Amino acid sequence: MLPTEVDGRQLPPGTISRSVQVDLRSPWAIRDVEIPTRLVLAPMAGVSVQAFRRQGRRYGAGLVCSEMVSCAGLHHGNERTLGYLRISADERPLAVQIFGSEPEVMAEAARMVEDAGADLVDVNFGCPVKKVTKTGAGATLLEDPERACGVISAVAEAVSVPVTVKMRRGIENGSRSCLELGPRLVEAGASSLTLHPRSARQMYTGEADHSLTAELAALVEVPVVASGDVTSRARAQAILATTGAAAVMVGRAAQGNPWALREILDGDAGEPTREEVVAELILFMRETVRELGERRATGFLKKFYGWYLGRGRFPRPFKAELVQLETLDEVETRLLAAAPGAAEVLQGLLDELPDAEDDVILDLPISIYGGG
Numbered sequence: 001m002l003p004t005e006v007d008g009r010q011l012p013p014g015t016i017s018r019s020v021q022v023d024l025r026s027p028w029a030i031r032d033v034e035i036p037t038r039l040v041l042a043p044m045a046g047v048s049v050q051a052f053r054r055q056g057r058r059y060g061a062g063l064v065c066s067e068m069v070s071c072a073g074l075h076h077g078n079e080r081t082l083g084y085l086r087i088s089a090d091e092r093p094l095a096v097q098i099f100g101s102e103p104e105v106m107a108e109a110a111r112m113v114e115d116a117g118a119d120l121v122d123v124n125f126g127c128p129v130k131k132v133t134k135t136g137a138g139a140t141l142l143e144d145p146e147r148a149c150g151v152i153s154a155v156a157e158a159v160s161v162p163v164t165v166k167m168r169r170g171i172e173n174g175s176r177s178c179l180e181l182g183p184r185l186v187e188a189g190a191s192s193l194t195l196h197p198r199s200a201r202q203m204y205t206g207e208a209d210h211s212l213t214a215e216l217a218a219l220v221e222v223p224v225v226a227s228g229d230v231t232s233r234a235r236a237q238a239i240l241a242t243t244g245a246a247a248v249m250v251g252r253a254a255q256g257n258p259w260a261l262r263e264i265l266d267g268d269a270g271e272p273t274r275e276e277v278v279a280e281l282i283l284f285m286r287e288t289v290r291e292l293g294e295r296r297a298t299g300f301l302k303k304f305y306g307w308y309l310g311r312g313r314f315p316r317p318f319k320a321e322l323v324q325l326e327t328l329d330e331v332e333t334r335l336l337a338a339a340p341g342a343a344e345v346l347q348g349l350l351d352e353l354p355d356a357e358d359d360v361i362l363d364l365p366i367s368i369y370g371g372g
């Protein structure tokens with residue numbers, strides 16, 4: 001029997017919903033790009049630095065995505081940016097996300113992204129942040145189908161790698177714009193669609209309505225990726241089984257918590273030890289310093305302390321203490337004092353890492369305004 005509802009919501013008649021159990025460890029492809037698992041790490045502005053993406057790959061994400069690279073910044077050189085995009089071989093397959101609303105500017109940015117070695121060019125049609133939407137980019141394009149299709153066909157013509165689109169359901173609550181736009185974007189050249197089925201107005205409140213993901217997957221021939229509230233293996237399997245999506249995307253659940261990816265892929269592997277948590281956090285800090293420089297990294301990393309050390313892993317005052325420390329060296333020393341065995345675990349992680357010298361640093365500024 002095929003399921004007739006997703007998340008307790010009735011599917012419209014005619015929606016084909018496949019109730020097959022999808023093996024999260026089975027490979028799939030976006031056109032000719034092979035992706036080893038059904039787990040995609042979400043692009044998140046202010047989070048998806050290279051350390052996050054490489055960590056995601058180590059814990060089983062089959063595909064990772066950069067933060068939004070600013071096309072406006074590329075063109076005018078005047079946008080506030082977090083830094084420059086750095087990519088390395090062990091991140092691949094890698095999607096680099098671009099945003100903007102001018103087809104020609106977007107095509108130029110896509111060419112740069114392809115030249116830099118991205119396996120996929122992802123276009124952001126979901127960002128709800130005003131700074132982005134008021135320029136006609138991000139979620140605004142969900143309600144401007146002519147321009148949206150113009151952007152995708154210009155980008156798809158400009159590059160030979162597959163072009164993918166990340167969308168929200170629409171701007172207003174209850175909107176179903178993604179269902180009209182999705183098939184048109186595929187016609188314009190999109191090789192995969194990721195849907196985060198919340199409205200732009202909702203930001204991150206309420207719930208992702210994956211009955212829309214099922215409807216979209218039934219309408220298009222290309223793989224659909226389901227994004228939103230994937231927090232456990234049970235949830236991931238339910239979404240894959242009831243929507244016909246090819247893969248699930250994980251965002252917030254993986255913040256400071258790569259072990260969530262392992263749980264989603266393989267089932268409960270138990271909580272990480274304190275030593276593992278501290279070792280991963282220190283590695284993350286060191287890699288982030290390499291990417292952003294010590295000054296930027298110091299502020300950037302503060303939110304990660306709570307994400308790593310929370311979830312009952314360390315007492316609350318410990319995080320507050322770390323945030324007060326002035327240098328990252330002091331933070332590292334304090335972390336190692338709290339979990340002395342972490343030094344050995346860290347050494348093991350460092351031994352496994354490929355050489356940083358293989359990194360390519362691109363002349364592409366990372367936008368500080370992200371979202372989707």
Ligand SMILES: Cc1cc2nc3c(=O)[nH]c(=O)nc-3n(C[C@H](O)[C@H](O)[C@H](O)COP(=O)(O)O)c2cc1C
Nearest residue numbers: 042043044045196227228229250251252370371372
């Ligand atoms: C802090 C933050 C930043 C985000 N930045 C982006 C972005 O730059 N581009 C994008 O397409 N989506 C962005 N998103 C949306 C996520 O990729 C994802 O679709 C959303 O968080 C829902 O998935 P989740 O419930 O697994 O977090 C962002 C989300 C968060 C929480």
